[in-house]
Amino acid sequence: MTLGLINANPVVHAKKERVAQQLSVLSEESITVDEKLGRILITFTPTIQHCSMATVIGLCLRVKLKECFPPHFKVDIKVAPGSHADEESVNKLLNDKERVAAALENPNLRQLVDECLYSNEL
Amino acid sequence: MEFLDANLELKEIQKLQGHTDRVWSIAWNPATAAANVPTVFASCSGDKTVRIWEQSPSTLSWDCKAVLEETHTRTVRSCAWSPSGKLLATASFDATTAIWENVGGDFECLSTLEGHENEVKCVSWNASGSLLATCGRDKTVWIWEVMPGNEFECIQVLQGHTQDVKMVRWHPTMDILFSCSYDNTVKVWWSEDDDGDWSCVQTLGESSYGHSSTVWSLDFNAKGDKLVTCSDDLTLKIWEADITMMQSGDGYAPWNHLCTLSGYHDRTIFSVHWSREGIIASGAADDAVRLFVQSKDGSMNEPSYQLLLKKEKAHEMDINSVQWCHGEEKRLLASASDDGTIKVWELATLS
Secondary structure (H helix, E strand, O other): OHHHHHOHHHHHHHHOOOOOOOOOOOOOEEEEEEOOOOEEEEEEOOOOOOOOOHHHHHHHHHHHHHHHOOOOOEEEEEEOOOOOOOHHHHHHHHOOHHHHHHHHOOHHHHHHHHHHHHOOOO | OHHHOOOEEEEEEEEEOOOOOOEEEEEEOOOOOEOOEOOEEEEEEOOOOEEEEEEOOOOOOEEEEEEEOOOOOOOEEEEEEOOOOOEEEEEEOOOOEEEEEEEOOEEEEEEEEOOOOOOEEEEEEOOOOOEEEEEEOOOOEEEEEEEOOOEEEEEEEEOOOOOOEEEEEEOOOOOOEEEEEOOOOEEEEEOOOOOOOOEEEEEEOHHHOOOOOOEEEEEEOOOOOEEEEEEOOOOEEEEEOOHHHHHOOOOOOOOEEEEEEOOOOOOOEEEEEEOOOOOEEEEEOOOOEEEEEEOOOOOOOOOOEEEEEEEOOOOOOOEEEEEEOOOOOOOEEEEEEOOOOEEEEEEEEOO
């Protein structure tokens, strides 16, 4: 599972046709799971401070985690503190389930997420 | 006040299954739950449908009477009955609001209101049924006038919120509109003259003891002089206004913060509803339903509220909506959840 999550970042950047860079440091995730309470906290580090794909990466993480854990698990996703310029607004968006639900109903966004997670390029 | 002394429990009467995705909202039909009229409520879901549930007079269980499908092309987020109970408005992420009429058991879509740029999040009828309000992610609130022949005309688009508007609700007795938003504020909209322009007459924000995160929902007490709001900041806030001043035409009376209920919820509170008798129900992301009532020991000038009871694990997932039934026979509460089910509860004395 971790491998799939780490690959979300470079695939996303490749899809947006950025100049090929040495993305040697990929997303680092830290995951805390409380099985008794059924809660998961995941923090991820976008590679650059102004990463415009931070919300898409967060969305990918949500979709992936939903597959891996039973439905009653509650997931909170945040960018690692200090790792992003719009940390507060990104965190708020990623944890607003109504916004997440609406975003995943958007066919273009959904396709991007699916490609990130299930693309053969992985 | 007598609720605090009684030994009460929230008894699960029925669990309703049918929706194939999360249930976002429920709305009791105001014309039902009267003598000889079977109780009806509507529910709407991420499965793009609306379901109508009716209580059988013989078995007393709720059965799904109709499924309103093939109209909305995305999640149906909110539903609201007109005060007469004859029309049902449904708001969807597909950016439209549909108006339905019950024609001999079948629900027909009479009209589709377009205009919002993206997801419509809520729809609300005013007390007389002459106006409709909708709101959405495009940060606007739309006011629609109900014209003869069930035509709807947008009379104004209200700008002011700086983010996604989550919910709108009309005051129970006066034509004053309230909206809650992702921008952490509640805005109050009013038109001084009957034909005048609507404008934002008050913003309940952080500087006026307001919420520090998204405000998801609000409701009024029966009298309409108190308001309760719920938020992602894990608190409920109670506000009050001198509505007699407003009702006598002396201009706008502002809402003032009365108290904040904090420490009771540890995850987002999505829904709040105030019963006729003064019990505030909350539905939250921790799967629990909580009931609050006014304390006995609060002074007249500083009333306080306390927890009456907490129903843990009311559902297996987040609760998106809690709604008291207006019926007078029993104290019924309906709850809707991410787990795809709706539950009907009765607040009764422990047997």
